[in-house]
Amino acid sequence: MKKDIIDIIEEKEFMELTSEERTELNEFCTNEQEYNQLKNVLLNVSSLKAEPVSPRKETKESLDRLFDASFPRAAPLWQSSVLAAVIPRNKPLYMQPLMHIAAVALLLILVVPMFQKEINTSNTTIAKIENNNTEQSIVPLKQEQKDVETIREKETAIPRTTVRTDASVIEERKEPASTDMDLSGLSFSADLPFAAGAGVDELSVSDHSDGIYTGNLETEVSFSQPASVSADLLDLLTTTF
Amino acid sequence: MQLIKRQYKSMTDESLMISIAKGDKRAFDEIYKRYSGPLLGYFIRMLWRDREKSEDFVHDLFAKIIRKPELFDPERKFKTWIYSVANNMCKNEYKKQEVRKNTSNGLDSHYTLSDQNSNVIREVQDMQFREDLELTLDALDIKHKEAFRLRHMDGLSIKEIADVLEISDGTVKSRLFYATKYLAKGLDQYNPIENR
Numbered sequence: 528m529k530k531d532i533i534d535i536i537e538e539k540e541f542m543e544l545t546s547e548e549r550t551e552l553n554e555f556c557t558n559e560q561e562y563n564q565l566k567n568v569l570l571n572v573s574s575l576k577a578e579p580v581s582p583r584k585e586t587k588e589s590l591d592r593l594f595d596a597s598f599p600r601a602a603p604l605w606q607s608s609v610l611a612a613v614i615p616r617n618k619p620l621y622m623q624p625l626m627h628i629a630a631v632a633l634l635l636i637l638v639v640p641m642f643q644k645e646i647n648t649s650n651t652t653i654a655k656i657e658n659n660n661t662e663q664s665i666v667p668l669k670q671e672q673k674d675v676e677t678i679r680e681k682e683t684a685i686p687r688t689t690v691r692t693d694a695s696v697i698e699e700r701k702e703p704a705s706t707d708m709d710l711s712g713l714s715f716s717a718d719l720p721f722a723a724g725a726g727v728d729e730l731s732v733s734d735h736s737d738g739i740y741t742g743n744l745e746t747e748v749s750f751s752q753p754a755s756v757s758a759d760l761l762d763l764l765t766t767t768f
Numbered sequence: 769m770q771l772i773k774r775q776y777k778s779m780t781d782e783s784l785m786i787s788i789a790k791g792d793k794r795a796f797d798e799i800y801k802r803y804s805g806p807l808l809g810y811f812i813r814m815l816w817r818d819r820e821k822s823e824d825f826v827h828d829l830f831a832k833i834i835r836k837p838e839l840f841d842p843e844r845k846f847k848t849w850i851y852s853v854a855n856n857m858c859k860n861e862y863k864k865q866e867v868r869k870n871t872s873n874g875l876d877s878h879y880t881l882s883d884q885n886s887n888v889i890r891e892v893q894d895m896q897f898r899e900d901l902e903l904t905l906d907a908l909d910i911k912h913k914e915a916f917r918l919r920h921m922d923g924l925s926i927k928e929i930a931d932v933l934e935i936s937d938g939t940v941k942s943r944l945f946y947a948t949k950y951l952a953k954g955l956d957q958y959n960p961i962e963n964r
Binding site for chain 2: 554568586589590594
């Protein structure tokens with residue numbers, strides 16, 4: 528830093544002044560006595576070097592709060608540091624890392640499409656070859672399909688067994704079992720609770736879906752002969768519904 | 769981390785101000801670190817050694833930087849700009865308080881002498897000189913006083929003072945010599961060359 532006239536007065540004696548300095552000083556002091564008076568004051572003042580003072584902590588804290596309020600969306604510290612590293616302000620534009628990155632990116636943008644074209648042409652040839660292969664493989668596939676169709680036709684020719692649902696079975700079972708069977712040949716003893724002449728039609732029919740007898744249990748049902756003697760009765764008893 | 773700290777430390781005041789305008793807290797911390805102390809000293813000297821008022825002025829000055837950082841012209845030197853703002857604040861305060869505050873002895877308890885280990889006689893002489901200096905300076909008109917203080921208390925160069933006060937270099941020199949001659953007359957009993 529270049530010294531000004533005040534520094535020169537503090538440092539030099541009147542006799543040591545150069546002609547240029549004297550010319551500059553002539554405007555403010557004309558003789559040595561006046562020069563020395565100025566020098567004395569300046570030396571005295573410069574000797575009064577005060578210790579540096581610093582503001583209170585509260586002042587800074589208050590300013591910090593004000594700063595946070597004024598810049599609520601201030602960039603985080605890491606962003607500031609990243610930006611400072613990528614865009615240093617003390618470097619010219621062409622020296623900044625961000626410019627380097629941008630240049631590399633631009634090169635990539637320009638170069639990659641060139642490679643991309645080559646890849647595309649090779650891809651079309653591969654696609655053609657693959658098309659040929661698939662056409663060849665379609666022929667045996669068609670033959671296979673025909674075989675499958677003939678098998679299906681054969682299957683349809685065979686009458687299918689109808690699968691009866693449980694509901695239909697239940698409906699059938701609700702019908703009285705006696706209607707399906709010829710009970711005219713059966714002979715009942717007089718012990719039967721109902722009259723012999725009433726016939727089979729007058730038998731109480733079970734309302735139960737499985738045909739279980741649900742009549743009056745208090746009246747005993749009995750046969751005069753064992754069931755094994757009469758095959759029809761045995762059939763009736765052993766018939767499973 | 770160390771690298772980042774160094775970067776802020778090596779940044780110029782002007783570039784720090786640009787960062788502050790973008791909301792960079794660390795840039796503000798760095799500016800505060802550089803100038804809060806010297807500005808507090810300046811306000812203490814300019815505001816009748818009123819420490820409380822000086823603290824408030826420092827707060828207000830940095831609050832201005834936070835609220836309106838765009839007021840700073842990056843083409844200008846920050847140091848001179850901030851001192852010119854500080855100087856204008858003092859002028860406004862002078863206008864507010866037409867009757868100047870008189871301090872009892874002109875010494876502030878926080879404003880201690882650097883040469884504390886020297887002998888008692890020297891300390892007393894320095895204290896006496898400081899007291900008389902302040903009294904003589906107070907008797908000077910503002911424009912001479914502020915130029916003298918900026919040069920000798922705050923260490924600004926003639927060019928920087930010219931920038932702060934928005935006057936020419938020649939006018940600064942003229943004011944400085946006027947103030948020095950005035951002090952020489954008022955403090956003629958102190959002769960450091962003969963006494964020391």
